[in-house]
Amino acid sequence: MAATPWEGELPAALKQRFGDQISECSTYLGQNFAVVKAEAVIPILEFLKLEADFDYLVDITAVDYPNRTERFELFYILYSFARNERVRIKTAIADGYKPGTATAVHSVANWLEREVFDMFGVQFAGHPDMRRILMPEEWEGFPLRKDYSIIKQDDRWVKENLGIESGQ
Amino acid sequence: MPETTFLDSTELVLNMGPQHPSTHGVLRVILKLDGEKVMGTECVIGYLHRGVEKIGENRTYLQFAPYVDRMDYVAAVSNGLGYCLAVEKLLNIEAPPRAQVTRVILTELNRVASHLLWLGTHALDIGAITPVFYTFREREEVLKIFENYCGARLTTHAFRIGGLQYELYDGFEEQVKAFCDMFLPKVDEYEELLTNNRIWVNRLKGVGILNADECKEFGVTGPVLRAAGVSWDLRKAQPYSGYEQYDFEIPTAQNGDTYDRYGVRMREMRQSVRIIRQAVDKIPAGPIGKTPKVIKPPVGEAYVSIEAPKGELGYFIVSDNSTQPYRVRVRPPSFINLQALDRMVRGGLVADVVAIIGTIDIVLGEVDR
Numbered sequence A: 001m002a003a004t005p006w007e008g009e010l011p012a013a014l015k016q017r018f019g020d021q022i023s024e025c026s027t028y029l030g031q032n033f034a035v036v037k038a039e040a041v042i043p044i045l046e047f048l049k050l051e052a053d054f055d056y057l058v059d060i061t062a063v064d065y066p067n068r069t070e071r072f073e074l075f076y077i078l079y080s081f082a083r084n085e086r087v088r089i090k091t092a093i094a095d096g097y098k099p100g101t102a103t104a105v106h107s108v109a110n111w112l113e114r115e116v117f118d119m120f121g122v123q124f125a126g127h128p129d130m131r132r133i134l135m136p137e138e139w140e141g142f143p144l145r146k147d148y149s150i151i152k153q154d155d156r157w158v159k160e161n162l163g164i165e166s167g168q
Numbered sequence B: 001m002p003e004t005t006f007l008d009s010t011e012l013v014l015n016m017g018p019q020h021p022s023t024h025g026v027l028r029v030i031l032k033l034d035g036e037k038v039m040g041t042e043c044v045i046g047y048l049h050r051g052v053e054k055i056g057e058n059r060t061y062l063q064f065a066p067y068v069d070r071m072d073y074v075a076a077v078s079n080g081l082g083y084c085l086a087v088e089k090l091l092n093i094e095a096p097p098r099a100q101v102t103r104v105i106l107t108e109l110n111r112v113a114s115h116l117l118w119l120g121t122h123a124l125d126i127g128a129i130t131p132v133f134y135t136f137r138e139r140e141e142v143l144k145i146f147e148n149y150c151g152a153r154l155t156t157h158a159f160r161i162g163g164l165q166y167e168l169y170d171g172f173e174e175q176v177k178a179f180c181d182m183f184l185p186k187v188d189e190y191e192e193l194l195t196n197n198r199i200w201v202n203r204l205k206g207v208g209i210l211n212a213d214e215c216k217e218f219g220v221t222g223p224v225l226r227a228a229g230v231s232w233d234l235r236k237a238q239p240y241s242g243y244e245q246y247d248f249e250i251p252t253a254q255n256g257d258t259y260d261r262y263g264v265r266m267r268e269m270r271q272s273v274r275i276i277r278q279a280v281d282k283i284p285a286g287p288i289g290k291t292p293k294v295i296k297p298p299v300g301e302a303y304v305s306i307e308a309p310k311g312e313l314g315y316f317i318v319s320d321n322s323t324q325p326y327r328v329r330v331r332p333p334s335f336i337n338l339q340a341l342d343r344m345v346r347g348g349l350v351a352d353v354v355a356i357i358g359t360i361d362i363v364l365g366e367v368d369r
Helices: A009-021 A038-052 A109-120 A155-162 B052-057 B061-068 B076-091 B097-126 B130-150 B172-194 B198-204 B212-217 B223-227 B258-281 B333-338 B341-345 B350-360 B364-368
Strands: A022-028 A031-036 A056-064 A072-080 A085-093 B012-016 B028-034 B037-044 B300-308 B311-319 B327-331
Touching: A009 A022, A009 A031, A009 A038, A022 B300, A031 A038, A038 A072, A038 A085, A056 A109, A056 B300, A056 B311, A056 B327, A072 B311, A109 B333, B028 B350, B037 B341, B037 B350, B052 B061, B052 B327, B061 B076, B076 B097, B076 B300, B076 B311, B097 B130, B097 B172, B097 B198, B097 B258, B097 B350, B130 B172, B172 B258, B198 B258, B198 B350, B212 B223, B223 B258, B223 B311, B258 B350, B311 B333, B333 B350, B333 B364, B341 B350
Parallel strands: A031 A085
Antiparallel strands: A022 A031, A056 A072, A072 A085, B012 B028, B028 B037, B300 B311, B311 B327
């Protein structure tokens, strides 16, 4: 089963408003998503919140594709209480690109973006508190990147803080 | 008299945790205090981080299933259900009816067990020592059913992708029915102890208010959202596993304070029993489902979420048509609800922080993953 075009009022409104910043509106397994340019994400989140009632940002996450030039895919999952409907916004960014923060639109983005930074090293521009959240602050490396092996660790940190040669 | 004494100093930074009995695990909260008033907080988390999402990328779909039980370990059955549903969605298959009804019964029993653990520890935090003995007594009965069914009490791994691993044991229906009959009067007993207890009411009423708009802004779901007056439950809004066949209500309250969240969870336990009773009467005959020999979902991604005891528990899985998920993302309700702690305690008293941490109902295994 392949993705089919997502038709209806909402994708039409999005395309009319944001034009070629939206490259694809599709449905896969009954779930709607839009692929957009990275700089359009925050305006789209704002538009969806204010004009289409998507007032609940469910999750922000990333996926790493190390062989692509635009290495990371960012996902924003939205839900609307009024419509009982979910939408995913998907964008691709290169390593080092700093996407804008969604904290001004949805407060929940604060910790979610910190976790994406912690795990993937994607910095969000304008984030009020861009620090690691789950890993120790001095830890080096970003564990959910594909080139970070599952048994890899920050040896220096382990030695300094745990007093052992290796945690493995 | 010196012009300034230490009494004039305005702010005190107090460290709470990570080893603290009422933070429900290894949560560290840094409190900024002005006298007894909380000016701000910062949560330090990650002490229990085990890299569950990374492990998921390095295991096959089947191998990863037991790991998800270790996130919210007091509601392992819900974790397992969410994961199985997400993989089934990617495979575009559905569990047979007999498996679905069994899943509903076990998941609702787990919701009761999770709420009982919350009630006991929350009351203990606030100083009521008695309820924890009662709630653990009843929770034990639920765990016995799990043990009889799959051999494990906490990290059950009760379900498999595509259905169930085990057929129901002889006497399952009777044991579940007996539990339901025994349990409802016990809920009355807890309420007798607490609902109109003057100390309980004074400690909880008006404490840690989070209104509906703030809940939506912070992505807070579950009983916390419902106590703020939003009648939203994924079992009704986007039913899964056949929840649309059951007759039950979504308990809500209006004030969004700690007392309302207590009331909502108490009524949720009664509703769970209502669902279990309906389900256990109509377990259909038939197959319990078969796990596909090779699980290789087509390339694509899916987000599936369920109403876990603590809120919306979601799994976002990206498949690259191999036997291992390319990426597993868990949307943990505890982690996201905990972010609203600062908003709830700000301006309140330091003694209320403990009550508010308890009322969010977090499990650090799920916060840190």
